[in-house]
Amino acid sequence: MHFPSLSGFWSPRRWGADLLEAARLLTRLPLPRPTQPGARASHSSRCYPLVGVGVGLVAGLGFAAADWLALPPFAAALAALTLSILVTGALHEDGLADVADGFGGGRDRARKLAIMRDSRIGSYGVLALILVLAARGGSLIAIAESPAGSCAAAAALVAAHSLSRAGLAPIMWALPQARSDGLAAATGRPGGADALAAAVIGAVIALLLLDLAVTLVAVLAVAVLQGGLALQARRQIGGVTGDVLGAAQQLGEAAVLLVACASLSGGS
Structure with a gap:
């Protein structure tokens, strides 16, 4: 595999530009437009896990604030999910619903x-959203109710948002x-x-927030689910779309x- 030169790939200025472009693509934050639209869009994928850190921090702060207000874990999990959806504009959830409807209902x-591409949502999409949101929210509630408490839930949120986006660049590649x-x-x-950089960044961030064993299992789980979805996308529609990437993030x-x-x- 060929790596770009030090003055290109490792340039802090380019990383900053890529991070801004990635944040523009994956969030609904009011960020400045680039002077050359699309010039570095493909390279920005290496910064997707860094954007995930930002989204996870917002969600984690929401969870911690609800916990500080002595709200029950259910309300804290709801606050975290709501904030992440507001920051991203439900971009990934929309992709999940579209993929479920398309893969489940299309004949060819x-x-x-x-x-x-249809803006309407069908039964497959509704069920996929319910199941994935339930898995996300239920996990947060269980983590918060464990001895580790809300701090562990917030850390898991940041790791999940980062690691789930780290797998998008490899799929695109x-x-x-x-x-x-x-x-x-x-x-x-x-x-x-760029794909390798994204994967490494996501894994390192997860390792900083989770135990080594948990990180290894989480990386494997994300790779299996996102890899399986990628294989299905190749078989059913011939490749990747933005919806497929959104669904991959949600599953991850x-x-x-x-x-x-x-x-x-499990007591680990």
Whole structure:
């Protein structure tokens, strides 16, 4: 694998520009527009896990604030989920619903892509959202009710948001684009170095927040779920779309939170 030169790939200025572009793509924050739209969109994927840290911090602070107000864990989990959805504009949740409807209801590639583009939501999409939101919220509640408490829930939130986004760049690198338009096409295909950087950043952040064993299991769980989804996307629609990436993030986030929850309930 070829790595860019020190003056390019490792340039702090370029990393800053990529982080800003990534935040513009993955959140609804009022950020300044780039002077050259799309110029570094494909490279920005290496900063997706860093954007995840920001979203996770917002959600974690919401959880901690609810806990400080002596609200029950259910209310704290609801606050955390609501804040993360507000920051991202439900971008990833929308992708999950579209993929569930398209993969579940389409008879062929063209029909699946048409369903995924339709703004209406079907029964598959509703069920997917309910199940994933329940997994995320239920895990947070269980973590908060464990001896580790709300601090562990906040740490798990940051790790989950970061690690789930770390897998998006490898998917974008490994799969062709299923459409010639849309968010994934506009973003472009990252290089192998960008994909590797994103994966490493996400793993390191998770390791700083979770135990080593929990991190290893979480990385494996995210890789299996997101890899399985990527294989399904390749088989059913011929590649990746923005909706597929959104669904991958949701599955990855739920996986990390479930692993963190299981580790605490198991006494580790």
